Amino acid sequence: MNFIISPICLENCMLSSSSVYRRQLFVLRSLGVYCCRIHMEGGLAMRTGLSNLGDDAVGIIRKITPKLDPSHHKGQAGKIAVIGGCREYTGAPYFAAVSALKIGADLSHVFCTKDAAAVIKSYSPELIVHPVLEESYNVRDDERASVSAKVLGEVMKWMERFDCIVIGPGLGRDPFLLSCVGNIMAQAREAKIPTVIDGDGLFLVTDNLDLVKGNSLAILTPNVNEYKRLVEKVLHCEVHDQDTSDELASLARSIGGVTILRKGKTDLISDGSSVNEVSIFGSPRRCGGQGDILSGSVAVFSAWARLYPSANKDASSTQSSLNPMVLGSISGSALLRKAASLAFEKKRRSTLTEDIIECLGMRYLIFIIQFYLSTCP
Ligand SMILES: NC(=O)C1=CN([C@@H]2O[C@H](COP(=O)(O)OP(=O)(O)OC[C@H]3O[C@@H](n4cnc5c(N)ncnc54)[C@H](OP(=O)(O)O)[C@@H]3O)[C@@H](O)[C@H]2O)[C@@H](O)CC1
Ligand SMILES: Nc1ncnc2c1ncn2[C@@H]1O[C@H](COP(=O)(O)OP(=O)(O)OP(=O)(O)O)[C@@H](O)[C@H]1O
Numbered sequence: 001m002n003f004i005i006s007p008i009c010l011e012n013c014m015l016s017s018s019s020v021y022r023r024q025l026f027v028l029r030s031l032g033v034y035c036c037r038i039h040m041e042g043g044l045a046m047r048t049g050l051s052n053l054g055d056d057a058v059g060i061i062r063k064i065t066p067k068l069d070p071s072h073h074k075g076q077a078g079k080i081a082v083i084g085g086c087r088e089y090t091g092a093p094y095f096a097a098v099s100a101l102k103i104g105a106d107l108s109h110v111f112c113t114k115d116a117a118a119v120i121k122s123y124s125p126e127l128i129v130h131p132v133l134e135e136s137y138n139v140r141d142d143e144r145a146s147v148s149a150k151v152l153g154e155v156m157k158w159m160e161r162f163d164c165i166v167i168g169p170g171l172g173r174d175p176f177l178l179s180c181v182g183n184i185m186a187q188a189r190e191a192k193i194p195t196v197i198d199g200d201g202l203f204l205v206t207d208n209l210d211l212v213k214g215n216s217l218a219i220l221t222p223n224v225n226e227y228k229r230l231v232e233k234v235l236h237c238e239v240h241d242q243d244t245s246d247e248l249a250s251l252a253r254s255i256g257g258v259t260i261l262r263k264g265k266t267d268l269i270s271d272g273s274s275v276n277e278v279s280i281f282g283s284p285r286r287c288g289g290q291g292d293i294l295s296g297s298v299a300v301f302s303a304w305a306r307l308y309p310s311a312n313k314d315a316s317s318t319q320s321s322l323n324p325m326v327l328g329s330i331s332g333s334a335l336l337r338k339a340a341s342l343a344f345e346k347k348r349r350s351t352l353t354e355d356i357i358e359c360l361g362m363r364y365l366i367f368i369i370q371f372y373l374s375t376c377p
């Protein structure tokens with residue numbers, strides 16, 4: 001069922017003339033407009049392979065988001081790990097990991113190099129930071145095998161607990177570090193843990209396709225450059241702007257049914273059998289780090305879609321037949337774009353990634369309005 005709120009409806013619900021109610025009405029009116037906008041602008045168009053879902057991206061988010069249940073214990077809403085963060089890049093893993101928490105995951109870990117760890121910890125006490133990755137400059141040739149085994153061992157201590165792993169934000173391209181991360185990816189795959197691959201993680205898999213080939217729990221989130229490199233490597237051709245859906249589906253099939261979220265003016269998502277487009281209005285600001293928020297968001301929603309399949313029980317049959325990795329990608333994309341648009345409304349040209357992260361929680365206002373409506377006579 002679609003969720004549409006009109007200010008008129010809200011007005012009927014609140015007949016009181018007290019100033020508190022008037023203020024609430026004002027806020028809810030604004031939010032009512034905001035919710036309608038999500039629905040109306042919020043195009044989730046099914047391009048090929050599927051007929052219209054009869055629902056939109058916001059509907060999917062609502063269906064896969066678990067209830068806040070007092071009987072749940074810490075961890076049940078999701079434990080996410082980000083593998084990334086090196087001397088150059090500390091912002092990217094922070095953005096991904098903290099976005100996962102802001103959306104509703106209980107715990108968020110970061111596995112990064114020693115140089116990056118203290119910096120990332122200083123950004124937030126909420127993150128659990130493991131300084132375990134090593135770059136070539138820090139490792140002698142004769143130590144490589146033992147250091148590589150040690151890195152894997154450190155990550156494996158935690159691996160089974162994670163509901164989703166994000167590989168790549170701010171990872172850098174050091175060959176030794178990437179070879180260690182390749183080993184981690186292989187273990188995550190064996191443990192059947194969903195894995196979102198972004199940034200330098202995509203650089204790694206583009207040159208080592210076997211790391212993801214045939215892994216239906218892998219989600220690749222390429223930007224324009226990363227997508228171009230993948231197409232050239234896998235399809236042996238240039239990117240065709242004319243038949244984007246067919247090309248994307250073909251790319252996903254050629255990598256054995258992984259899910260690919262192609263970022264751009266509109267986001268396209270495919271696992272090879274369907275292609276979905278999320279065109280909710282985002283932001284004209286292109287500050288770095290928005291892709292990192294997206295990777296953390298997709299991780300949480302994919303974990304939820306997989307952990308809480310019962311949340312889809314009342315979904316239409318077409319929608320519930322969508323792979324959880326696709327549902328997670330659609331949700332992450334829709335939320336990030338809406339948050340970016342809200343942040344831009346407030347901060348305009350000075351919008352930064354942190355401002356967008358602050359708006360991720362605005363989604364919950366939708367549920368507040370729903371609560372008001374459901375309690376009105
Ligand atoms: N604060 C942090 O710590 C952040 C760290 N990050 C981390 O950085 C690492 C490398 O990731 P990346 O995205 O910068 O590398 P890549 O894809 O090679 O792009 C490089 C160049 O490509 C171009 N370009 C980009 N888009 C384009 C387009 N649409 N159309 C055309 N050209 C386009 C543009 O080139 P320019 O315009 O400067 O010539 C751009 O500068 C990775 O680990 C990532 O996680 C980021 O997450 C940001 C926040
Ligand atoms: N031209 C655009 N117009 C509107 N939204 C866009 C545009 N390009 C990208 N986006 C949105 O921004 C999000 C991040 O995409 P982007 O291409 O910036 O990723 P990225 O380059 O990996 O970012 P990062 O700087 O974090 O590495 C995507 O989900 C997409 O919806």
Ligand SMILES: [Mg+2]
Pocket residue numbers: 198199223291292
């Ligand atoms: Mg990126």
